[in-house]
Amino acid sequence: MTITADNLSCAYDERAYLTQLSFHVTSHLSILGANGAGKSMLARTLCGLLPYQGSLKLHHSELQTLSSGAIAKTLSYIPAKLELFDRYTTVEEFALLGRYPYKDPYRTYTQSDREDVNSVLMQLKLDTLKQHPVTQLSSGQQQLLLIAQALIQNTTIMIFDEPTANLDPHNTLKFARLFRHLQTRHTTILITHDLALAAYVKGSALFLHDHTASFYEDVNTFLDTDTLARCYRATFHPQTKALLYE
Amino acid sequence: MSKTLTLVILLSLAAMAPFIGTVSLNLQDIFVPGTLSHQIVFELRLPRMLLAFMAGATLALSGLLFQTLFRNILMTPYTLGISSGAILGAGIGMKLGLGSLFFGIGAISLFGFFGAVLTVILLLYLSRFLHHDRGNSLLLLGIALSFFYTAALMILYYLSSAMENHMLLRFTMGSLSTVGYTTALLVSGATLLLFGVLHVKRHELHLFALSDEQARLKGIASERLRLKLLIIASLSIGTLISQTGPIGFIGLIVPHIVRTLYRRNISRLIVPTFFVGGLFLLSCDVIARSLSAGSDIPIGIVTALLGGPFFIYLIVTKK
Numbered sequence: 166m167t168i169t170a171d172n173l174s175c176a177y178d179e180r181a182y183l184t185q186l187s188f189h190v191t192s193h194l195s196i197l198g199a200n201g202a203g204k205s206m207l208a209r210t211l212c213g214l215l216p217y218q219g220s221l222k223l224h225h226s227e228l229q230t231l232s233s234g235a236i237a238k239t240l241s242y243i244p245a246k247l248e249l250f251d252r253y254t255t256v257e258e259f260a261l262l263g264r265y266p267y268k269d270p271y272r273t274y275t276q277s278d279r280e281d282v283n284s285v286l287m288q289l290k291l292d293t294l295k296q297h298p299v300t301q302l303s304s305g306q307q308q309l310l311l312i313a314q315a316l317i318q319n320t321t322i323m324i325f326d327e328p329t330a331n332l333d334p335h336n337t338l339k340f341a342r343l344f345r346h347l348q349t350r351h352t353t354i355l356i357t358h359d360l361a362l363a364a365y366v367k368g369s370a371l372f373l374h375d376h377t378a379s380f381y382e383d384v385n386t387f388l389d390t391d392t393l394a395r396c397y398r399a400t401f402h403p404q405t406k407a408l409l410y411e
Numbered sequence: 412m413s414k415t416l417t418l419v420i421l422l423s424l425a426a427m428a429p430f431i432g433t434v435s436l437n438l439q440d441i442f443v444p445g446t447l448s449h450q451i452v453f454e455l456r457l458p459r460m461l462l463a464f465m466a467g468a469t470l471a472l473s474g475l476l477f478q479t480l481f482r483n484i485l486m487t488p489y490t491l492g493i494s495s496g497a498i499l500g501a502g503i504g505m506k507l508g509l510g511s512l513f514f515g516i517g518a519i520s521l522f523g524f525f526g527a528v529l530t531v532i533l534l535l536y537l538s539r540f541l542h543h544d545r546g547n548s549l550l551l552l553g554i555a556l557s558f559f560y561t562a563a564l565m566i567l568y569y570l571s572s573a574m575e576n577h578m579l580l581r582f583t584m585g586s587l588s589t590v591g592y593t594t595a596l597l598v599s600g601a602t603l604l605l606f607g608v609l610h611v612k613r614h615e616l617h618l619f620a621l622s623d624e625q626a627r628l629k630g631i632a633s634e635r636l637r638l639k640l641l642i643i644a645s646l647s648i649g650t651l652i653s654q655t656g657p658i659g660f661i662g663l664i665v666p667h668i669v670r671t672l673y674r675r676n677i678s679r680l681i682v683p684t685f686f687v688g689g690l691f692l693l694s695c696d697v698i699a700r701s702l703s704a705g706s707d708i709p710i711g712i713v714t715a716l717l718g719g720p721f722f723i724y725l726i727v728t729k730k
């Protein structure tokens with residue numbers, strides 16, 4: 166499934182807006198940019214949560230013409246952090262919400278929905294926690310659960326919003342490996358500040374600056390030390406892409 | 412354990428309901444038509460029990476709904492100003508001296524109904540201008556509206572005669588007094604409508620408990636559904652308040668008690684909230700009627716007197 170933006174503009178208000186964005190995603194796109202550059206706004210637009218001008222196509226259909234039900238079967242969004250007003254939702258119940266787009270409106274979830282949930286939870290090694298309240302999980306487990314829900318939603322496009330922002334190095338590494346595995350079967354979009362992660366997952370990179378894409382090319386070109394220094398106004402280690410504090 | 416205990420207490424109090432009141436019954440006569448005991452039980456106490464149960468259920472369910480839709484545990488018909496709107500409406504109806512012009516429905520009831528429904532519509536209209544932290548902003552709007560309504564009500568009190576003031580004050584305190592089944596069945600209809608809709612939409616509510624965005628991303632037309640749910644809730648609450656006056660606290664504490672006792676997600680709390688809400692108000696009514704021989708303490712006072720300390724207990728003992 167491809168995503169194509171052509172002269173795309175979107176806005177929260179007069180100060181927070183993006184304009185003249187054009188890009189084409191076939192397998193993977195990393196969206197980078199400073200805080201407040203509009204990364205999450207772009208992600209929300211791609212999910213159909215914000216109105217836009219210009220053209221934004223999922224495969225061959227203009228996003229604005231698709232119903233929210235159709236969008237839910239095509240793309241899933243994995244937020245940076247799991248937020249839940251309901252403290253007693255269990256891991257299994259949370260994962261099951263991924264089947265909502267496929268549910269008969271006047272019936273409850275079916276046995277086959279539950280089997281789907283089981284197999285994905287097993288695959289991500291969350292099956293032993295099935296009956297635990299979601300709020301008792303660690304950040305790493307919550308991140309994994311969000312991915313599980315998205316996988317259960319069974320969409321071709323997956324959009325990740327700063328997935329590693331709350332993870333320790335070990336969980337970041339586990340996430341990166343899982344992400345690579347997901348890339349074999351999904352079109353992925355990754356919003357991140359983590360340059361090493363962006364390098365690891367390959368694909369193209371879009372850098373948001375001054376309300377538009379100031380850079381859009383292959384990620385390896387972006388990770389050139391001079392380009393990084395210019396984009397982020399900071400110095401990075403030439404090999405590891407780690408931020409240099411000196 | 413505490414769940415069983417609470418339910419046993421509520422059920423046994425509720426079971427006492429037909430036998431408590433100013434007149435003591437002759438137990439042998441209850442099922443003999445024509446006797447005073449029969450008449451009291453079937454014409455006064457059973458309708459009152461039904462009304463109390465349904466009123467408690469409506470208040471608890473609407474509290475649960477508001478709290479879930481806006482993800483804020485302080486949302487209730489009271490804190491959002493809907494009850495104050497009903498009181499002001501009733502006050503205006505009474506001041507205009509419209510009597511019982513409308514098909515036997517008192518003007519006070521009718522104006523109370525419109526006061527509640529118009530407040531919800533006003534809140535919904537104003538909430539369109541809110542962008543950040545909608546839940547808390549809406550709550551602040553509700554509180555501001557309450558103050559405004561209360562001030563307007565004070566003007567009404569000031570302008571009214573002592574007799575009018577007395578009528579209005581009694582309405583403000585809330586009352587479950589009823590004769591025959593008309594009121595009880597009207598309120599039951601409104602309650603069952605709300606209960607049915609919430610039960611059918613329980614999976615959607617579960618998604619609302621995550622976030623509005625997650626609900627939309629799963630394919631729910633969230634704005635439209637929220638509007639529908641709020642309109643149904645305000646019709647139910649409006650109908651209820653028009654008949655009983657405002658009864659506070661149930662909408663705040665019952666969803667909280669049910670969550671604490673059942674420890675389930677929202678989609679599995681609709682049925683318990685319906686029953687616990689109903690039994691809770693019914694029990695409060697039994698206590699109110701057994702406390703004062705000869706007269707009814709208005710129910711709104713009892714729910715606040717009993718509910719207040721219990722709620723504080725729940726909050727401070729929370730792990």
